[in-house]
Amino acid sequence: MDFYFGLIQIIGVHTLLGLSAYCVLLTGQVSLAQAGFFAIGAYVAGMLTVIAQWPLVPALGVSALVAGATACAVGFPALRVKGLMLVVATVAFGEAVRLFFFNFTYQVQAGNIRLGPHGGEGFRQIRYFPENGWTTLDVMLFIWAVVALVMAGLWWLNRSRAGAVLRAVGEDELAAQSTGINITAVKISAMTVGGVIAGIGGGIFAHYTTHIEHVQFGVVLATFAIAYPILGGLSNVFGTLLAVIFIQGFLIEGLRFMGDWRNLLFGGLIVLAMNVRPRGLLDAGAMLALKRLFFSRKERSDA
Amino acid sequence: MRNLTVAFAALLAGMTLSVSEDAFAQERTVKITGFGAKSGVVRVFGINSEAAMKAGAEEINKTGGVTLGDGTKAKLTVEFLDDRCNAEEGISVVRRIASTDAFVAVGPTCSNVAESLFGILQKKAGDATDSGLQFPIIADVAAKGGLAKISEWSFRNVPSEFEMYKSLFAWVKSQHPNLKTIYGGVEKDFAHSNATFGVMKSQAETNGFQIAGSAEWLLNDTTFSTQVREMKRANADIVAISAHPFTTCGVLKEMERQGVKPKLLIGLTSSSSIETLQGCAKQAEGIIIPTSFAPVTPEAKKAAESVAKFGGSADLHSAAAYEIMFILKDVIQQQKIMAKPDTVQADRVKMRQGLAGLKETMGLLGKVGRTADREAIKPFLYVHAKGGSWQVLHKPSS
Incomplete structure (x- = not known):
């Protein structure tokens, strides 16, 4: 079962990454900076548990705060530009973060070994889970408790006035502005929430992979981050989860037995999925159909 | 008398057949799973490792295979999984292998994958407070210095x-x-x-x-x-x-x-x-x-030909994979590994102990020393490119 628990862990962490991009995408902005926030979360949480010997939960809290604060700070200049220019600006930020960690060394002596980030060679021995006796099941449950909390928060946000404001900005900025919505504040808030979620995701990522290095947080990860919500659909948070299961569970892990053909199929199936479901795997229409199906069954059973 | 002779011959033939049937029934297969990059920029390393492992298995099988703990003979088969040089995928691949009857895995290609993989293994064997994976892994390619130190379940056959x-x-x-x-x-x-x-x-x-x-x-x-x-x-x-x-x-x-x-x-x-x-x-x-590899000894030449037959090329990395198959054969026999579904965890512990106890193994260029921190001390030489091939330039004395 450990294999399946491990896979569910990966799906959980990637769902957090996808949800971080989902928040920003709701406002109509395409951000490739999520990998940068994810990296910040990973390094901060790793340093706190390994070097400062903090417990995991407060370390994740701090990593969320640092990544969120960075996202907020980046949001001000970055969100002054739109469309492709924003994509370029956020890619540049992501690369700047990656290169920072590429050059960042901060190690302390612990017995006969040195612990901490070591530039291009990465940061090893982030072994909080095994050293504290967490089983694969424990880790999986912890990750999914976090994912459930985040999803519940975003679900609530979606159904609240704040969610309507985010969507209004995403649908038509000018119309939203004309109704008195502070566009900059909304975008920055979405970016900050996205940063917080990415920071938590990155912190967990560092602990289940036990080793992090700059190459893991490049453009490919940033692309995956926005691919999840786009492929899954922006109508609700479950679309992102569905897309992560499709990519990580089916395309990457499920097709592993196909060997070299897997990579060819990977791209082909994503293109196919986006053509068949252009508004996402779980778009508003699919949600409506599910609701009808669910409620009509409930009504029948009540009757 | 003639009838008696025919009856005796028939009985003998029957016995022979029954013995060979028993022997056939007892012949088993042991799957050794390798993993590494078979896609992306460094895919060639994975392809070569797979070919080398298959070549090694074929050589071992030609000489009768491997003797298991219960005395039965087994043929080696090789399966190779792609981790795309990605740490997350590497962890997933190893968890997949560890969920089977496998008692050891060979890989990975990339050092960044090895860093993560060795990190999820139990650091000190037998430490009940450490819930890390208890599964031996021996690396053939990942060459970054000092990787095997990360866990007592990790081993390498790569040169220093x-x-x-x-x-x-x-x-x-x-x-x-x-x-x-x-x-x-x-x-x-x-x-x-x-x-x-x-x-x-x-x-x-x-x-x-x-x-x-x-x-x-x-x-x-x-x-x-x-x-x-x-x-x-x-x-x-x-x-x-x-x-x-x-x-x-x-x-x-x-x-x-x-x-x-x-x-x-x-x-x-x-x-x-x-x-x-x-x-x-x-x-x-x-x-x-x-x-640490050049086709300069009869064994190395034979290995290079054998690896080529399986669609790979022998170099210092794939040669290490080839050697690993023979190391595993020796450890399986020394440690009397049973390779049965109900002895999986015991077999893994025996394999770890066997690999950790090795002081010396035979490599394609000569004897390979083993260090206390589970690394190899391999003989090496200098080659230079000359006229479209690698030629030996110098062989250091030590």
């Missing part, structure tokens, strides 16, 4: 690059006392190249060479004009390139285009492969590389 470059730079100094300056080039985003560049640089300085500068590029880069322009400006006697075949060839071709002709070229261990010669034999002419 520190020893190789220490020896090489001392030799260069003795053979070319007139060469004074050195310029470095490094594939900066790849853990192995980056770490080895540090070794090259420190050994060059230790041997009195003056560092004239260094240029950096990335594993996926395809243009190197800026880096080579800086290299040209430095006009160093020696150029040392710590990069894999793909970018090594790119840099060498750019050096030819810009007319950069150092007096001596030194390369990364991983570039002493057929891919470099296929990509840029002309430009690589003369480059010196320390390696």
